Amino acid sequence: MTFKHGMVAPLVAxxxxxxxxxxxxxxxLSITGYRLTERGTPNMVGAKNYLATLQDGAFWHAFGTTxxxxxxxxxxxxxxxxxxxxxxQKQRWARDVTRSMLLAPMFITPIxxxxxxxxxxxxxxxxxxxxxxxxxxxxxxxxxxxxxxxxAVIDVWQWTPFMVLLLLAGLESIPREPLEAARVDxxxxxxxxxxxxxxxxxxxxxxxxxxxCLDAMKVFEYVFATTRGGPGTETExxxxxxxxxxxxxxxxxxxxxxxxxxxxxVLTIIVIVFRRLERAKQS
Amino acid sequence: xxxxxVLAVCRVALLWAAAISVLFPVLWIALASVKSPAQLNDxxxxxxxxxxxxxxxxxxxxxxxxxxxxxxxAVTTVGISVIVGSMxxxxxxxxxxxxxxxxxxxxxxxxxxxxxxxxxxxTMAYALRLNDTIVPVIFAHLSFVLPVxxxxxxxxxxAVPRSLEEQAQVDGFxxxxxxxxxxxxQVLPGIGAAAIFGFTLSWNDLFYxxxxxxxxxxxxxxxxxxxxxxxxxxxxxxSAAILIxxxxxxxxxxxxxxxxxxxxxxxxxxx
Numbered sequence: 001m002t003f004k005h006g007m008v009a010p011l012v013a014x015x016x017x018x019x020x021x022x023x024x025x026x027x028x029l030s031i032t033g034y035r036l037t038e039r040g041t042p043n044m045v046g047a048k049n050y051l052a053t054l055q056d057g058a059f060w061h062a063f064g065t066t067x068x069x070x071x072x073x074x075x076x077x078x079x080x081x082x083x084x085x086x087x088x089q090k091q092r093w094a095r096d097v098t099r100s101m102l103l104a105p106m107f108i109t110p111i112x113x114x115x116x117x118x119x120x121x122x123x124x125x126x127x128x129x130x131x132x133x134x135x136x137x138x139x140x141x142x143x144x145x146x147x148x149x150x151x152a153v154i155d156v157w158q159w160t161p162f163m164v165l166l167l168l169a170g171l172e173s174i175p176r177e178p179l180e181a182a183r184v185d186x187x188x189x190x191x192x193x194x195x196x197x198x199x200x201x202x203x204x205x206x207x208x209x210x211x212x213c214l215d216a217m218k219v220f221e222y223v224f225a226t227t228r229g230g231p232g233t234e235t236e237x238x239x240x241x242x243x244x245x246x247x248x249x250x251x252x253x254x255x256x257x258x259x260x261x262x263x264x265x266v267l268t269i270i271v272i273v274f275r276r277l278e279r280a281k282q283s
Numbered sequence: 284x285x286x287x288x289v290l291a292v293c294r295v296a297l298l299w300a301a302a303i304s305v306l307f308p309v310l311w312i313a314l315a316s317v318k319s320p321a322q323l324n325d326x327x328x329x330x331x332x333x334x335x336x337x338x339x340x341x342x343x344x345x346x347x348x349x350x351x352x353x354x355x356x357a358v359t360t361v362g363i364s365v366i367v368g369s370m371x372x373x374x375x376x377x378x379x380x381x382x383x384x385x386x387x388x389x390x391x392x393x394x395x396x397x398x399x400x401x402x403x404x405x406t407m408a409y410a411l412r413l414n415d416t417i418v419p420v421i422f423a424h425l426s427f428v429l430p431v432x433x434x435x436x437x438x439x440x441x442a443v444p445r446s447l448e449e450q451a452q453v454d455g456f457x458x459x460x461x462x463x464x465x466x467x468x469q470v471l472p473g474i475g476a477a478a479i480f481g482f483t484l485s486w487n488d489l490f491y492x493x494x495x496x497x498x499x500x501x502x503x504x505x506x507x508x509x510x511x512x513x514x515x516x517x518x519x520x521x522s523a524a525i526l527i528x529x530x531x532x533x534x535x536x537x538x539x540x541x542x543x544x545x546x547x548x549x550x551x552x553x554x
Contacts, residue, residue, distance in 0.1 A: 003458045003459070004374045004377075004378035004380040005374075005380060007370045007371065007373060007374035007380065007462075008370070008371045008374040008375065008380040008381045008385065010367045010370060010371065011367050011368065011370065011371025011372075011374075011381075011385070011429075011433060012371070012381060012385060014363070014367050014425070014429060015385075015388060015389075015392070015429060015430070017422075018422055018423075018425040018426040018429065019388075019392050019395070019400070019426050019429075019430070021403075022399075022400045022403035022404060022407075022426065023395070023399065023400065023403075025403035025406075025407070026399050026400060026402060026403045029402055029403065029406070034406070036405075036406075036409075083297060084297065084298070084301055086294075087294040087295075087297050087298050088298070090294060091294075091298065098298065098302070099540065100536075100537045100540060101302060101305060101306070102298075102301055102302065102305060103536070103540055104305060104533050104536065105305055107483055107487075107532050107533050107535075107536040108487070108529050108532070108533065109486065109487035109488075109489070109503075109504050109507070109528050109529065109532075110487065110489065111489045111504045111507055111508050112504075112507060112525040112528055112529055115507065115508075115510060115521060115525060116308050116309075116311075116312055116525060117308065119311075119312070119315070119518060119521070119522075120308055120311060125323060125324055125326055125518075126326065127311055127326045127327070130326045130327065157304065157305075157308070165540070165543060165544060166544065166547070169544040189287075189290065207548075211547075214394050217396070218396055218397065218398075220489070220490055221489050221490075221504075224489070224493075224508065225508065238396075238398075239396065239397075239398055239490070242398040243398065243490075243494070246398075246401075246402055246405075246494075247494055252402045252405070252406065255398070255402060256399070256402050258398070259396055259398040259399040259402075260399065262396050262398065262399075263395065263396055263399050266394055266396065270394065
């Protein structure tokens with residue numbers, strides 16, 4: 001074995017052990033009727049779980065809920081994140097302290113973030129509803145039609161910093177000349193932002209949006225900490241739905257097939273985005 | 284000129300608003316952790332005699348043991364990932380070892396929904412009678428910490444000039460010695476950042492811990508999740524427990540934020 005293979009072998013072996021093998025095993029589970037409560041070899045059911053998943057209204061409901069959550073959360077994160085990144089770029093006073101502090105939420109364990117907001121937004125003892133009540137507004141943050149939006153706002157609180165981190169790095173690596181040239185030509189700030197900065201920032205924007213979307217799709221902790229899928233099934237997201245199927249109902253076979261459908265959706269999104277990126281590079 | 288003044292005011296206002304929204308929830312929790320249950324019923328009671336009851340309850344509860352287990356899981360996961368990952372990342376960066384597939388695998392593993400891998404880990408843990416111990420949690424955490432740490436390090440190894448190790452080999456070092464004694468010290472800051480980042484990922488994970496070790500071997504996020512029965516009595520101790528989970532990683536994060544972008548992008552972007 002040559003040196004280079006010797007160096008990479010432990011990585012490949014461990015990777016196959018902790019990712020490759022479980023992935024294959026998960027596929028095997030997805031074509032069986034495995035239940036956690038039964039002993040013995042599970043029976044093979046072929047594509048039955050997949051067909052059941054694809055025909056399951058609750059699964060597609062969870063899919064729609066997750067899609068809506070991702071759209072609301074990531075677009076808010078993009079707009080707010082871009083504004084904060086632009087503001088931070090010009091910040092001189094207490095620069096490092098400001099940056100460190102504004103980036104901090106992304107390092108907090110999400111379950112803690114969920115519980116903090118559950119406490120903060122609780123309609124009896126929460127600070128924010130009490131404040132709102134003081135000015136005559138009654139707003140139940142986890143009520144019907146509102147809970148999913150509240151969850152998205154929690155996601156925005158925690159993950160806008162990630163957007164800021166990437167966009168700020170992108171902004172600081174943009175060449176200065178085009179910006180200065182536009183200024184010399186007398187272009188206004190808004191025009192420069194739209195016609196010069198944003199096009200130059202496009203590759204970073206796409207990567208940042210993609211990473212955030214992929215991560216937001218896995219939302220679980222906020223749901224677990226606050227609504228547990230309610231009111232009704234309004235905030236049942238994909239990851240929470242799979243968790244329930246596998247852990248509360250012990251149907252590991254069905255749960256694995258659902259997880260694979262989610263994985264396929266994720267891969268489709270990635271392939272589409274990368275195709276687009278390649279095409280944009282060529283033109 | 285007038286426009287730019289307005290813009291500057293907006294900019295500072297935005298940053299203040301952002302800073303307040305970040306700080307307020309955390310400070311509120313800190314405040315709640317030193318209030319008594321009765322005082323908690325009045326959110327805007329700001330002048331009160333602080334009590335350490337909640338902290339005493341938490342420190343004598345299972346939370347500290349859970350934090351210990353979380354630390355064991357995170358340190359083990361990161362230790363293995365850094366050793367195996369730095370060797371692999373070096374081979375990938377320098378020799379393109381394993382081809383595009385290995386490199387792509389490290390990236391692809393980061394988008395795997397945890398729901399795909401968790402059930403195999405669970406059934407294997409049952410088969411080996413290791414369910415509700417931290418062993419399957421460590422393996423599960425390796426599945427995301429190892430790819431992230433390796434990906435993180437590839438960029439840092441690529442930045443080391445090749446001439447350094449060539450010189451070392453001329454000086455009579457073996458290739459492995461050149462790696463260990465010459466290249467590794469060059470990427471030490473990168474390894475430090477990758478280790479802290481990996482530690483944070485493992486320390487913060489709820490999903491795997493909740494499914495693989497929900498009971499007596501609960502790790503910290505799982506133990507904290509147990510507080511959501513939400514009786515008034517518990518809010519003080521919940522707040523204290525949250526602070527125990529949050530403060531160490533947030534402080535550690537301050538040291539790695541500058542290198543984070545370089546790591547996440549696999550060295551493609553420098554901060």
